Amino acid sequence: QGGVGGAPWAWPGLWPLVGVAMAVLVVDNGGCSCKVGWAGQEAPSQVAPNATAHQKSQLDVFVADQIDTKLKNHSNVTYTRPCERGIVTNWQCQMEVWQRMFGLVLGKTGSRDKTLAVTEAPFTPPSVSRCLQEIAFEEFGFHAVHRTTAPCAAAYLHTRQNPEASLGTALVVDLGFSATHAVPYVDGRAVQRAVRRLNIGGKLMTNFLKETVSYRQYNMMDEFHLINQAKESLCYVAQDFEREVKDSCGPSVPADRSAYREWVLPDYHAISKGYQKDLPVVAGRFQRTPRDSTEEQALRLEIERFAVPELLFHPTDCGMHQAGLPNLVAEALAACAPAHQPLLARNIVIVGGGARLPGLEPRLARELQPLLPAHCVVQVHQPNNPELCAWKGLSARAAADPEFLRLTKGEYEELGADRALEVFSRW
Numbered sequence: 001q002g003g004v005g006g007a008p009w010a011w012p013g014l015w016p017l018v019g020v021a022m023a024v025l026v027v028d029n030g031g032c033s034c035k036v037g038w039a040g041q042e043a044p045s046q047v048a049p050n051a052t053a054h055q056k057s058q059l060d061v062f063v064a065d066q067i068d069t070k071l072k073n074h075s076n077v078t079y080t081r082p083c084e085r086g087i088v089t090n091w092q093c094q095m096e097v098w099q100r101m102f103g104l105v106l107g108k109t110g111s112r113d114k115t116l117a118v119t120e121a122p123f124t125p126p127s128v129s130r131c132l133q134e135i136a137f138e139e140f141g142f143h144a145v146h147r148t149t150a151p152c153a154a155a156y157l158h159t160r161q162n163p164e165a166s167l168g169t170a171l172v173v174d175l176g177f178s179a180t181h182a183v184p185y186v187d188g189r190a191v192q193r194a195v196r197r198l199n200i201g202g203k204l205m206t207n208f209l210k211e212t213v214s215y216r217q218y219n220m221m222d223e224f225h226l227i228n229q230a231k232e233s234l235c236y237v238a239q240d241f242e243r244e245v246k247d248s249c250g251p252s253v254p255a256d257r258s259a260y261r262e263w264v265l266p267d268y269h270a271i272s273k274g275y276q277k278d279l280p281v282v283a284g285r286f287q288r289t290p291r292d293s294t295e296e297q298a299l300r301l302e303i304e305r306f307a308v309p310e311l312l313f314h315p316t317d318c319g320m321h322q323a324g325l326p327n328l329v330a331e332a333l334a335a336c337a338p339a340h341q342p343l344l345a346r347n348i349v350i351v352g353g354g355a356r357l358p359g360l361e362p363r364l365a366r367e368l369q370p371l372l373p374a375h376c377v378v379q380v381h382q383p384n385n386p387e388l389c390a391w392k393g394l395s396a397r398a399a400a401d402p403e404f405l406r407l408t409k410g411e412y413e414e415l416g417a418d419r420a421l422e423v424f425s426r427w
Contacts, residue, residue: 024398025105025142027098027118028150028391031083032177032202032353034064035391036101039117039398044391045105050097051081064100073268074225085199086121086178088128095135102140115144115406117398119390122149122181122195122427129424130417137409146398146406147424150174150390154351155185157393158381162347169343173329173364174390175354177202180312180325182332186340190427194335196328199320200311202353206231208318209308213299218265220299229274230263230299231308237359238306239366249303251288255281259305262289262298271296309357313367325364330371345376355386 024039030050037044048065056076071077082094102111116136120129129147136145151172158172159165168188174181180198184191210227214220220227238244248259262277277298279286289298311317313324323331329348333341348368350361365380372378383389397404407423 024115024117026395031086036105039395046101051079053077053079064097076222111140111142113143116142117146117394119150126421144406144408148427151183152190152427153393154389156397157389158349165347170347170349171344173350175352182329184332184336184344191336194332196332198328205308212304226274234261234305235308237309237357237363239363254284255286260286260302264296264298326367342376346379348380350382351386351389353387
């Protein structure tokens with residue numbers, strides 16, 4: 001058996017469902033999670049953290065899906081992530097994650113006759129792409145490799161599902177774990193000169209919330225997992241920050257307008273997972289739990305709920321000297337041909353885990369419109385399951401044409417590692 005084919009796991013019933021496209025294994029390799037499945041499927045077979053983890057003073061190491069299934073106590077957990085700022089820097093860790101996930105999906109079928117279709121960050125350094133190809137061919141034994149970027153895969157999905165996207169046109173705003181990218185996509189290709197990056201992603205926002213609550217309440221500096229859960233459940237984008245502060249914060253604000261919430265922390269005895277507490281309403285207002293209460297410990301979140309996502313629009317709030325998200329998109333549009341700008345403005349797609357923030361779509365559309373020429377009408381699209389758009393797009397493309405642009409192992413050996421990089425230079 002080739003590659004990880006000797007792994008003991010199987011995936012029963014998968015072959016009849018996938019059929020012809022079975023030869024392409026699709027991997028969306030994000031900074032937070034890794035999605036793996038077969039081309040032609042509606043959803044990935046496996047979605048798991050792209051990391052390894054161990055508890056302090058413990059020797060056991062949990063890899064990928066084991067973090068969710070076997071690690072019961074997420075307190076004081078140290079994570080090792082293969083990606084830094086969206087780029088793979090720890091290949092040993094990445095190989096451990098892939099070994100685990102490929103084994104779960106490939107089962108005993110082997111990888112010798114399979115194509116690996118994988119995503120990477122825009123403008124990944126050539127040395128990193130070279131390592132990816134070497135590992136795919138030499139370590140895992142794949143027959144062929146296809147590389148593309150996550151925004152381009154998401155753009156393909158949007159243009160395929162929306163006939164009004166003329167000339168295969170879309171502008172993808174990918175709100176990822178490590179950064180946010182604005183990528184114009186015209187006629188099946190990214191306009192590389194127009195790609196823009198904002199160094200704010202889900203990781204930075206979680207760390208910002210972690211530091212804020214540690215300063216004001218409990219020390220949560222070692223509790224990334226817990227704070228990330230609270231952020232995903234409670235944070236939202238305010239349509240007008242100043243007005244939201246006046247109208248939603250304070251003990252006298254009515255319950256239907258109040259931003260105040262309490263997030264109960266797990267003790268890993270009676271409570272195994274954090275959750276939002278149901279607060280009683282007295283005289284039309286939330287009754288807040290006293291700070292000296294002997295009940296379960298809870299984080300009290302109010303202005304933090306919308307101040308953290310505000311970093312996307314005002315990066316200077318955390319000391320980052322970059323323009324906000326509307327300016328980022330406007331700059332990407334301005335760098336494209338004038339004839340394409342109206343088409344791109346009508347097909348702005350927000351994807352990635354950060355796209356789930358409530359209120360993001362209308363706020364972006366409202367603040368972006370004044371920055372564009374009058375003939376450019378902004379329409380922001382938010383697909384279902386935006387964090388899976390890149391995987392679905394790459395899966396759909398591979399299923400539509402299994403022989404699409406790829407590099408075989410024979411070509412790799414003939415061209416050499418450096419020249420082989422040029423095959424995917426235009427994404």
